[in-house]
Amino acid sequence: QKTAKPKWVSSIPKAKGRLPGNLDLLFQLILRESHEYCGETIREWAEKYGPTYDMNLLWGNQIITVDPSNVKHMLANDFESFGKGAKFHTMLETFLGSGIFTTDGDVWKMHRAIARPFFSAERVTDFECFERHTSRALDIMSEYGRNGETFDLQHILSRFTLNVGTDFLFGQDCSVSNEEYEAFSNAFNQASSIVARRVKIGSTWRFFEWGEDPTKEPMRIINAFVDPIMKQGMQAAAVDKPMEEKTFLEHLVDSVSDIKIVRDELLNVLLASRDTTASLLTYTIYSLVTNPHVCERARKEIFNTMGDRGEPTLIDIKKMGYLRAIINEVLRLFPPVPFNIRRCVKSSTLPSVLSKDGPFSIAPGISVTYSPLLIQRSTELWGPSACVFDPDRWLEEGSNKPYVTNPFSFLPFNGGPRMCMGQQFAYHETSYFIIRLLKTFSTVELAEDSRPASARPPTSWKMSNIGREKVEQCWPRASLTLYVSGGLWIRIKT
Numbered sequence: 001q002k003t004a005k006p007k008w009v010s011s012i013p014k015a016k017g018r019l020p021g022n023l024d025l026l027f028q029l030i031l032r033e034s035h036e037y038c039g040e041t042i043r044e045w046a047e048k049y050g051p052t053y054d055m056n057l058l059w060g061n062q063i064i065t066v067d068p069s070n071v072k073h074m075l076a077n078d079f080e081s082f083g084k085g086a087k088f089h090t091m092l093e094t095f096l097g098s099g100i101f102t103t104d105g106d107v108w109k110m111h112r113a114i115a116r117p118f119f120s121a122e123r124v125t126d127f128e129c130f131e132r133h134t135s136r137a138l139d140i141m142s143e144y145g146r147n148g149e150t151f152d153l154q155h156i157l158s159r160f161t162l163n164v165g166t167d168f169l170f171g172q173d174c175s176v177s178n179e180e181y182e183a184f185s186n187a188f189n190q191a192s193s194i195v196a197r198r199v200k201i202g203s204t205w206r207f208f209e210w211g212e213d214p215t216k217e218p219m220r221i222i223n224a225f226v227d228p229i230m231k232q233g234m235q236a237a238a239v240d241k242p243m244e245e246k247t248f249l250e251h252l253v254d255s256v257s258d259i260k261i262v263r264d265e266l267l268n269v270l271l272a273s274r275d276t277t278a279s280l281l282t283y284t285i286y287s288l289v290t291n292p293h294v295c296e297r298a299r300k301e302i303f304n305t306m307g308d309r310g311e312p313t314l315i316d317i318k319k320m321g322y323l324r325a326i327i328n329e330v331l332r333l334f335p336p337v338p339f340n341i342r343r344c345v346k347s348s349t350l351p352s353v354l355s356k357d358g359p360f361s362i363a364p365g366i367s368v369t370y371s372p373l374l375i376q377r378s379t380e381l382w383g384p385s386a387c388v389f390d391p392d393r394w395l396e397e398g399s400n401k402p403y404v405t406n407p408f409s410f411l412p413f414n415g416g417p418r419m420c421m422g423q424q425f426a427y428h429e430t431s432y433f434i435i436r437l438l439k440t441f442s443t444v445e446l447a448e449d450s451r452p453a454s455a456r457p458p459t460s461w462k463m464s465n466i467g468r469e470k471v472e473q474c475w476p477r478a479s480l481t482l483y484v485s486g487g488l489w490i491r492i493k494t
């Protein structure tokens with residue numbers, strides 16, 4: 001770490017636009033989103049202004065950092081000086097209320113303490129739950145295969161992870177009609193993109209939302225979906241039973257008297273478990289089908305470990321080192337939470353090891369956005385092959401690997417006291433699904449011919465030498481989580 005005297009926030013390099021208040025940069029940030037590779041504007045500005053810079057939109061400080069030393073400082077070393085903050089709470093409140101994601105201090109501690117018992121080793125290895133929903137998803141895919149039809153796998157995976165999430169957390173199968181599911185899913189995606197945009201443009205978000213709150217209509221649909229789940233959970237909670245038999249929802253109803261908080265928490269954990277794992281699964285399958293040699297090696301490992309058996313056990317999964325390396329490599333290149341934010345609540349000093357002018361002191365009230373996606377693709381941290389999909393980097397021996405020397409250079413699940421509670425659950429769910437998929441289907445391919453225009457990456461990327469633009473065969477985009485624009489269109493053979 002550098003020992004130089006810290007400079008005040010004003011010495012953090014500032015982005016320089018042509019219009020007062022960097023109005024042109026604010027519009028660039030919003031308008032480029034519709035045609036750029038996820039995070040490209042932020043990356044480009046980091047190259048121009050330095051790894052820690054101030055977007056300085058409408059005269060307000062808004063710090064961006066792609067420096068792991070600063071992320072470690074905010075999430076772990078000086079955790080008490082950084083929180084989600086009141087502004088973040090307001091931006092997300094109309095969607096997620098006051099749940100584990102949006103709160104700080106004692107309220108957050110209460111949420112975390114209530115949730116903790118439900119992420120014990122026994123609960124996160126409920127493979128029967130994975131099997132119930134995996135076999136259903138594979139049946140749907142087989143049907144498409146038999147009919148010679150192509151399909152959007154991302155869509156199937158979002159429903160799969162929602163079903164697993166509601167089953168694991170609320171003890172209920174989400175057996176709604178396709179129409180009800182579609183309405184819920186669209187409303188959830190819509191609310192999620194509205195709040196993601198608020199976070200991206202920061203304090204200026206209200207300028208872009210005239211009139212009625214745009215999350216109001218999606219929330220009406222989301223609540224209509226969640227209410228019956230809540231009702232059943234409350235009825236079940238009224239029946240006396242030991243803690244080990246209780247679902248997360250029953251325990252929640254027991255522990256919290258305010259029904260609004262129960263609903264908020266339910267949506268928070270649904271968001272945590274559905275979109276993130278669907279993203280990881282979608283990008284894992286995308287990476288397998290676009291790297292056939294990796295797919296074949298994974299298939300061999302699965303068959304060598306399990307022989308003719310169909311359903312994997314925890315021991316099987318633990319033996320599959322190559323599959324784990326593939327999942328880590330996907331989490332590195334396509335982190336399901338590509339951007340995140342913290343707000344300074346007590347004066348602090350960002351070490352800014354990668355900046356030539358750091359460290360930088362920052363004052364309470366200032367927000368710092370950090371990007372796992374850009375950090376995990378940085379050639380400075382990961383070497384010249386940073387943008388290449390190479391699971392072998394996780395199997396190489398040696399203590400000089402970036403994820404060994406600098407754990408905050410790989411942070412898909414965050415770090416410190418607010419680290420993801422569902423990490424093991426997500427690794428197990430993803431491994432389980434991939435093993436069953438590769439054992440069931442002999443061929444899984446991209447169906448480039450049948451995807452809609454919104455799923456096609458811009459043709460200009462083929463000529464690009466930036467990041468992964470040249471090699472990407474889908475369009476990675478972000479709302480709160482990373483997704484494939486227009487869906488991942490697939491063709492399979494059984």
Ligand code: HEM
Binds near residue numbers: 337423426
């Ligand atoms: C690949 C899958 C997943 C990824 C990449 C992921 C990533 C993350 C990240 C980055 C955070 C930190 C958010 C923040 O504080 O800013 C987080 C928090 C959290 N995650 Fe996950 N997550 C995944 C799956 C899951 C699953 C399956 C569950 C539940 C079943 C879950 C439950 C939670 C909870 C409860 C928190 C809140 C922790 C807190 O604020 O104290 N996650 N996750």
